Amino acid sequence: MRVHIADHPLITHKLTVLRDKTTPSPVFRQLVEELVTLLAYEATRDVHVTPVVVETPVAPYNGVKLARPRPIIVPILRAGLGMLEGMVKLLPTAEVGFLGIKRDEETLQPFTYANRLPDDLTGRQVFIIDPMLATGGTLIDSINYVFERGATDVTAVCIIGSPEGLAAVEAATHGREVKIVLGQLDEKLNEQGYIVPGLGDAGDRLYGTAQ
Ligand code: URA
DSSP: OEEEEOOOHHHHHHHHHHHOTTOOHHHHHHHHHHHHHHHHHHHTTTOOEEEEEEEOSSSEEEEEEEOSSOOEEEEEETGGGGGHHHHHHHOTTOEEOEEEEEEOTTTOOEEEEEEEOOSOOTTOEEEEEOSEESSSHHHHHHHHHHHHTTOSEEEEEEEEEOHHHHHHHHHHTTTSOEEEEEEEEOSEEOTTSOEESSOSOHHHHHHOSOO
């Protein structure tokens, strides 16, 4: 598993405002979108391309275009939806599938309650987006799900991660083509499974507490 933790003052600045509990939802949503666009640049570093020749006004140019089959972006409902706009800005030709995975607040175990993804992901590059890599349970389930359907490689883009979550994903995906791109790696998880210092419940901060 490869891990990239962004180390950039613009990302740290935006994350500082995002973490602030007084930041209102509209600003929070805007910041999430901006952060994803910055993280997506690194996340798409290995996106598959094929050679193409174009004519400039002066001479032929040997360039590339995004390869087929198209990459697929999978936001994990509900908080991952807040990252979708930023991600498709960078990968406008990607397809989008949805996975609804929720964790049981008592056992902290994830369960799948919604799925809108092709059954066959053979040869597809998958970009999973979920703001918080906490216990890692949701991400492990999502990664297993897309690999079982034939995906070739998976990149997860998360805004904040925990050391416990990273270690769990590493152990569960050993030997497979997985890359994790994080805005920042925080200190730890608390007993309720929240990232410390974190930003609280990302879904609530994006969309409020209506379930
Ligand atoms: N999910 C969140 O939204 N926040 C956390 O801190 C952990 C999981």
